[in-house]
Amino acid sequence: MTKKRTDVTLTRRKAVAGAVALATGYGAYRSVPVVFRPRIEFEPLDEPRGFRRIAGGKISTGFAPFAGISSNSAPDPLLERAARIVNDDICGALFGASKTDSDVVRLASFSDYYCPYCRVQTKRLSLIESRSGGRVRVVWHELPLLGDGSRLVAKAALAARRQGAYAAFQKRMMTASFQATPAYLAAVSNSLGLDYDRLDADMSDPDIDLELHVSAELARRFGFIGTPALVIGSTAVQGEIGERVTTELIAIERKEQRGICA
Amino acid sequence: MTMPRLAAAAVLAFAIGSGDVAAATSDSHKSPALVARLITAENGVAPEATAISGGLDLTISEGWKTYWRSPGEVGIPPSVDWTGSENVAGVEFLWPAPTRFTAFGIENFGYHDEVVFPLRISLRDAGKPAFLNAKVNLLVCSDICVPDDFILTLDLPAATGIDATAGARISDFAARVPDDGTASGIEVTSAFLAADRSKLTVTARSERGFSAPDIFPELGGQTTFGKPDIRLGDGNRLMWAQLPILGSTGDLPALAVTITDGARAATIGPALSDVAARPPFLLDRIVPGVSEVAWIALVALLGGLILNAMPCVLPVLSIKLASAVKAHGQSRTRLRSGFLMSAAGVIAFMWLLAAATLGAKTLGLSVGWGLQFQNPLFLAAMVVVLALFSANLFGAFEIALPASWQTQLARADGQPGLAGDFATGAFAAVLATPCSAPFLGTAVAFALSGRPVDIVVIFTALGVGLALPYLLVAATPGLVHRLPRPGRWMVWLKFVLGGLLALTAAWLFWVMQGVAGFAAVAGVAAGVAALVAVLSLRGLGQPLRLGAALALAAATLVAPAILRGTPTAATGPETGWVRFERGEIARLVSTGRVVLVDVTADWCLTCKANKALVLDRDPVRSALARPEVVPMLADWTRSDDAITRYLESFGRFGIPFNAVYGPAAPDGIVLPELLSSEAVLEAIERAGAVGATAAGG
Numbered sequence: 001m002t003k004k005r006t007d008v009t010l011t012r013r014k015a016v017a018g019a020v021a022l023a024t025g026y027g028a029y030r031s032v033p034v035v036f037r038p039r040i041e042f043e044p045l046d047e048p049r050g051f052r053r054i055a056g057g058k059i060s061t062g063f064a065p066f067a068g069i070s071s072n073s074a075p076d077p078l079l080e081r082a083a084r085i086v087n088d089d090i091c092g093a094l095f096g097a098s099k100t101d102s103d104v105v106r107l108a109s110f111s112d113y114y115c116p117y118c119r120v121q122t123k124r125l126s127l128i129e130s131r132s133g134g135r136v137r138v139v140w141h142e143l144p145l146l147g148d149g150s151r152l153v154a155k156a157a158l159a160a161r162r163q164g165a166y167a168a169f170q171k172r173m174m175t176a177s178f179q180a181t182p183a184y185l186a187a188v189s190n191s192l193g194l195d196y197d198r199l200d201a202d203m204s205d206p207d208i209d210l211e212l213h214v215s216a217e218l219a220r221r222f223g224f225i226g227t228p229a230l231v232i233g234s235t236a237v238q239g240e241i242g243e244r245v246t247t248e249l250i251a252i253e254r255k256e257q258r259g260i261c262a
Numbered sequence: 263m264t265m266p267r268l269a270a271a272a273v274l275a276f277a278i279g280s281g282d283v284a285a286a287t288s289d290s291h292k293s294p295a296l297v298a299r300l301i302t303a304e305n306g307v308a309p310e311a312t313a314i315s316g317g318l319d320l321t322i323s324e325g326w327k328t329y330w331r332s333p334g335e336v337g338i339p340p341s342v343d344w345t346g347s348e349n350v351a352g353v354e355f356l357w358p359a360p361t362r363f364t365a366f367g368i369e370n371f372g373y374h375d376e377v378v379f380p381l382r383i384s385l386r387d388a389g390k391p392a393f394l395n396a397k398v399n400l401l402v403c404s405d406i407c408v409p410d411d412f413i414l415t416l417d418l419p420a421a422t423g424i425d426a427t428a429g430a431r432i433s434d435f436a437a438r439v440p441d442d443g444t445a446s447g448i449e450v451t452s453a454f455l456a457a458d459r460s461k462l463t464v465t466a467r468s469e470r471g472f473s474a475p476d477i478f479p480e481l482g483g484q485t486t487f488g489k490p491d492i493r494l495g496d497g498n499r500l501m502w503a504q505l506p507i508l509g510s511t512g513d514l515p516a517l518a519v520t521i522t523d524g525a526r527a528a529t530i531g532p533a534l535s536d537v538a539a540r541p542p543f544l545l546d547r548i549v550p551g552v553s554e555v556a557w558i559a560l561v562a563l564l565g566g567l568i569l570n571a572m573p574c575v576l577p578v579l580s581i582k583l584a585s586a587v588k589a590h591g592q593s594r595t596r597l598r599s600g601f602l603m604s605a606a607g608v609i610a611f612m613w614l615l616a617a618a619t620l621g622a623k624t625l626g627l628s629v630g631w632g633l634q635f636q637n638p639l640f641l642a643a644m645v646v647v648l649a650l651f652s653a654n655l656f657g658a659f660e661i662a663l664p665a666s667w668q669t670q671l672a673r674a675d676g677q678p679g680l681a682g683d684f685a686t687g688a689f690a691a692v693l694a695t696p697c698s699a700p701f702l703g704t705a706v707a708f709a710l711s712g713r714p715v716d717i718v719v720i721f722t723a724l725g726v727g728l729a730l731p732y733l734l735v736a737a738t739p740g741l742v743h744r745l746p747r748p749g750r751w752m753v754w755l756k757f758v759l760g761g762l763l764a765l766t767a768a769w770l771f772w773v774m775q776g777v778a779g780f781a782a783v784a785g786v787a788a789g790v791a792a793l794v795a796v797l798s799l800r801g802l803g804q805p806l807r808l809g810a811a812l813a814l815a816a817a818t819l820v821a822p823a824i825l826r827g828t829p830t831a832a833t834g835p836e837t838g839w840v841r842f843e844r845g846e847i848a849r850l851v852s853t854g855r856v857v858l859v860d861v862t863a864d865w866c867l868t869c870k871a872n873k874a875l876v877l878d879r880d881p882v883r884s885a886l887a888r889p890e891v892v893p894m895l896a897d898w899t900r901s902d903d904a905i906t907r908y909l910e911s912f913g914r915f916g917i918p919f920n921a922v923y924g925p926a927a928p929d930g931i932v933l934p935e936l937l938s939s940e941a942v943l944e945a946i947e948r949a950g951a952v953g954a955t956a957a958g959g
Contacts, residue, residue, distance in 0.1 A: 116365070178483070179512075
């Protein structure tokens with residue numbers, strides 16, 4: 001090929017090839033994310049205001065709310081106090097009073113020790129928190145919906161927190177099956193090096209009841225019908241969600257810094 | 263006149279009967295997870311009746327489940343409080359045998375779709391009306407766990423008659439309640455609990471033979487068992503199971519063992535034994551003898567060597583040799599090190615594969631040879647590589663692989679050509695993958711089922727086999743000069759080799775059509791065509807051409823993911839063959855039939871050969887056409903968990919796999935990978951021979 005002959009065809013070919021490359025590049029750019037990670041879409045919640053949930057959530061109604069929690073007693077001062085606490089400062093009730101760095105994403109996890117999927121989700125969230133280098137903080141709420149045993153363990157967990165052993169207690173409960181009896185709780189607190197007499201006394205402290213009521217009130221406001229449930233920053237999620245969705249939501253919340261708790 | 267009257271009376275009786283059905287069924291409780299109601303077999307309390315047969319009937323929505331009396335590691339069993347019932351002395355709540363759910367490593371036992379808990383309701387005053395008031399407490403879980411608490415009531419007036427529908431439903435599930443082993447023919451022969459409470463070993467016998475048993479031990483609420491390791495022996499009449507204990511605290515109550523096998527189940531409280539029963543067989547594939555490993559390694563070595571002659575790899579070897587012939591001036595040392603580097607490239611790629619396999623196994627992914635052919639992305643990538651190389655041989659463009667890699671890489675690191683030689687070897691190994699399926703099934707499947715060291719040994723042997731020609735030249739560089747001089751024949755050779763590669767690519771297209779549908783094939787074909795076209799635009803500047811090629815290649819790889827459609831393989835097996843269903847095998851065998859299972863896939867060339875040369879040819883074809891023989895086809899072209907588990911039950915991780923079942927061989931006779939008419943006919947004969955001893959499997 002001589003130089004002169006190629007010049008004209010060269011530019012035309014170049015243009016065509018360039019266009020093809022551009023088109024495929026754009027196509028790949030547009031379609032690859034769609035194929036490999038569907039975008040999460042949100043819809044705002046009417047109540048509590050300032051929060052949102054993932055659009056198209058599967059279940060929200062149809063169950064009798066909080067069948068497990070007795071609400072037969074008429075005006076319970078503890079319930080009223082819990083409602084007031086949530087009204088006054090929903091963010092504080094969800095994520096704790098301490099203000100955090102804006103870089104830290106806060107999660108409120110609601111779970112029950114007798115619910116199989118909670119086990120999965122709790123283990124996952126603990127792992128995400130420990131790997132985040134302090135950039136993810138999980139606040140654990142006990143939402144014992146599954147009867148007396150479940151309420152007993154929840155109280156024991158909160159009482160263990162007063163001895164600085166919440167995480168250790170939670171971890172123990174996640175590793176095996178158990179029967180929530182005082183004897184079992186005594187054995188567990190002994191093996192964790194806790195003071196069982198103090199634990200037992202704390203379990204009947206009305207403040208622990210109040211903590212449970214605050215968690216239940218929060219769950220009621222968010223319309224959670226079961227466990228596990230989760231509030232990530234400003235997004236409420238029901239049910240066990242996979243690792244991918246969890247980390248993606250954390251990333252979105254970190255980037256957007258929205259909602260009333262940001 | 264009488265006939266119409268009779269008919270009218272019958273209709274009337276039917277109407278009354280069906281009207282009474284409502285009386286034997288409570289109002290339903292409906293939630294997103296389930297529909298629940300109380301049913302009774304009797305329409306009411308008959309005179310003198312002291313008991314009523316009832317049931318708590320749950321229709322469970324898709325994706326939801328509820329739990330057995332021992333829910334597993336965590337969970338809550340259903341409970342019913344009968345307070346408020348009238349004329350009820352007691353209610354015995356029966357538990358149908360559960361199924362096992364495993365999610366994220368947590369074992370749970372329970373029910374999905376539907377379950378009826380049979381109720382034995384005993385009355386305080388015989389023959390008097392009764393009222394059932396059931397306060398039901400259920401845990402239902404999908405990906406969320408919700409307590410579903412509700413009250414069901416049922417009035418039982420004084421009445422006679424049976425509600426056939428409710429009765430059938432109750433008795434159907436009552437039959438699934440584990441018995442004491444008498445009717446189900448299951449006997450627990452030993453149970454050993456390790457002193458440190460680390461594991462439980464149970465053996466059971468059933469003269470009827472086990473087909474797919476599961477075991478659910480109960481040792482109080484504070485002891486949890488992990489996934490059982492179940493092995494069958496003695497012609498499937500012996501079941502041996504070992505379960506790890508995940509956690510155990512407190513005092514131990516008496517052990518109860520529930521064993522399920524298909525429709526039958528038994529709960530037995532065995533006495534604890536002093537020693538653990540020995541398993542009927544050791545998973546000796548896990549720890550194979552040195553000689554066995556050596557033998558399989560030899561097979562892998564030969565397989566690797568033969569791969570060089572396959573259409574995928576032959577061109578690389580030929581070009582490498584041809585370039586050596588051309589490069590006359592090269593010193594022996596240079597020639598030798600060049601070929602050594604190529605061999606190193608081959609082996610390095612094989613080690614990479616071994617590492618990837620080990621990684622996948624560590625992550626708990628199911629690995630099997632040939633599985634990659636179930637992945638459209640892999641297929642697209644192989645098609646792109648093969649098509650480019652083929653087009654290159656046809657002279658479509660001159661980014662001559664591997665020649666230009668050689669020079670480019672040589673330039674990059676200053677070492678003249680050695681990196682290029684290495685790349686040539688690795689490239690040969692890459693190209694070998696699509697052609698490896700037919701040969702290496704046995705060796706690779708062996709490695710996959712073995713220890714990490716087996717994987718490394720087998721893959722190394724494979725690499726050495728594939729690299730053998732290069733090593734040969736490296737050992738005696740003089741060989742190169744014996745090769746014919748380059749000339750016009752080399753052009754023809756190139757065309758032939760290019761044709762072979764194109765054929766391989768076409769075969770992969772065909773496989774892809776089965777996996778991802780026609781649209782994906784069209785997309786990838788268009789992408790490849792465009793890619794070749796762009797690369798052959800000689801006038802185009804190198805950077806632009808490469809850029810466009812890279813973009814096109816990326817787009818081609820993505821194509822099958824986007825265009826993935828309904829694969830055409832869904833047409834089902836051809837006439838005469840039935841679709842594989844594991845449960846059907848035992849049923850057919852119990853009716854005296856002989857079942858031949860053929861696990862095959864579009865990408866499995868040996869399977870195709872078996873089919874064309876043996877199964878579809880007389881005398882086997884007419885043997886399979888006999889009415890008492892049922893040929894069953896399991897299509898593994900796309901990944902299918904049921905088939906994977908079936909293969910795993912035989913310790914197989916690859917195909918071809920054929921087995922023959924029959925009354926005389928309920929556990930199946932496994933046929934050799936390369937079928938022969940004699941082997942198939944003999945197996946059918948043996949399996950069908952009633953009275954003959956069951957032959958091993």
